[in-house]
Amino acid sequence: MTTPQTENGFTMIANELLETILGSGFSLHEQSVILTVIRKTYGYGKKEDDMSAAQIGAMCGVARQHVTSALNALAARNVINKRPGRFGMIIGIQKDHRRWFSKAQLRSMTDSPESGQGSPKSGHVQNVDADSPESGQVDSPESGHTKETLPKENHQKKTSCAPQADRDQVAETPAGQKGRARTGIAADLQDRFERFYAAYPLKKSRGAAEKAFAKIRPDEALLAEMLAALEKRQVSGTWLDPKFIPYPATWLNAQGWADVIAVEYSAPVHEVIDIFNEVLGQQLGEISLSIFVPAREALVTEFLTFSNKPDLARRYFTWLRDDNDLPPMIGFDRLIGRQGYADAIGGKFTRKP
Template sequence: MQEASPQLENGYTRLANELLDALIGAGLTARQWAVVMTIIRKTYGFNKTSDEIGLSQLSAMTGLDKSNLSRTVRELEVARVINRSSGTHGHTLSINKHHKQWGLSNQQPQLPKQQRLSNQQRKGCQNNNSGVVESTIDGLSEQQPQNTSLKTTQKTTPKDNLSRSLRERFDAFWSAYPRKKSKTAAEKALAKRKPDEQLFADIMSGLERAKTSVEWLDKTYIPYPASWLNDGGWMDDYTPAAYTAEQLAVMDAFNGALGESLGEASPEVFSAERAKAIDAFLGFRPKDPGFWQRYFPWVAGSVTVPPHCGFDYLISREGFSIVSGGQHTRKDAA
């Protein structure tokens, strides 16, 4: 059997010392401790503060049966050690890091004052009448400990509309969507769709078609992401955007002079950003509108291009200014 060799580079759970100290002194039972550590592993272990954790997951990690787990979770919730709220497929659990609100205590329950026996009294009774003392102690041991829990009023944490898998998919969608408006509404719209892997792939594919369409060239006409999701926008027909004849001519001029050495600018895959950059490039010298026809051949013959130089750099304001200003002009150029 190969010996275990835990390494930090294989993953670790980051936990504040103050919170760990509070847990150590909280007087948790073995079951409560197992549940708390599982929640910490599933949340802080993934750099999250809460997660949707079902009883099956808790059972798999703790080895406890679901009936005991359900009761233990309720105990921890009542004691405000953990927070529990409704999730998409179950309950969302998190540690209540405000440990001063916890109702658990590591102190042993105290007997009522009139029932306490001092050590001296107990010693004297043992000497004089041990039978009475034993009877008294036996009677006290059968009494139920006092309830030391605090009030169970609990403020629920804000509900996350998305499970962990949906959260990851939403983050990818939100990152790709060009008009970032009303994020909470967009989260709810995606949660309502509950896309599996295939549906999400269709959504992202439709989004890419929309982003390179004529309809979305003007961003003011791009719908809010929630509206797009609610209306099934990924299933719409879009007119693919294309470069204008003048934009294509600029790309052809570059490809003819520098495409072999620097890599060709593809006219087949439309990019709104590149089209906009070409239009800006054409306006650099308004008094010499045909300058671009001479620009690329001149670069090919007279300029030592900087590293990673390409079409987009040469037509950018920065690249055009540096190159045309002679910074990279060959010293032996005619």
């Protein structure tokens, strides 16, 4: 069973825009592509993002060639803006839906003798075939495909050494864990993600983690900082309980590697633990100083306020050892806690004569 929560991420979209999308007669492929673009932009608080047809298709379950067709058709109708990017195309929604063109308007413009090769204002080309993967590119500066850039892009497609290479210029790499296709992200960035994910103590929502990681695009220096922060978390003991470990995507989006983490006990707390180990360690079990537990730091700090007399810890632990019958399951944290201290001072464990 899964219980999605908004605190794990959500996509904000105006009702007016969503209703327009639902009522504009888009095909199933076009609507899937639109919603995926919205997820990858508005879902991360961005107006546009660098994405490939393969990446979009993997998210919405549409074949890459159909995604390419849908993107061309949507750009022709001025529903999206796109231009060449690093991994594919930088794509964003044209939020002013009054500037969108219906299919009928598009046909009338492309069929009109006055339209020639397309209107620069409309951003359309003649004979746009929304069902063909080889449909014409949008002849508009906003879309990113102009007459000057088309020959260069076509040349790149023809000279590709991979027959099935992604026409959105995305480097495809071998499948990753469990056959997941490693597309839409540079191989070196994917390798960094694998190292990060292997080190992260909670393996949850890998897909969301990959997207968050790709958004940050850490170099080797930042990855090293992330891994060092994860190691500190392990040493600090703050993540000993899995319920306190955030999902990896949540940690990445919150820049968790920048958190200030205490990794060792303060000198007064260290001294109290040393005295306990010396006096009661053999009887009740020693407390490790190698793993920092923030809750224990707070407990000992409070314990030191229970009396103004000097050497409280030694006097208290020695008295517990010599004059009390302590239960076998009682431990350090209970004895120094406020309730445990009150129970001991109140005579709950005092040895009967």
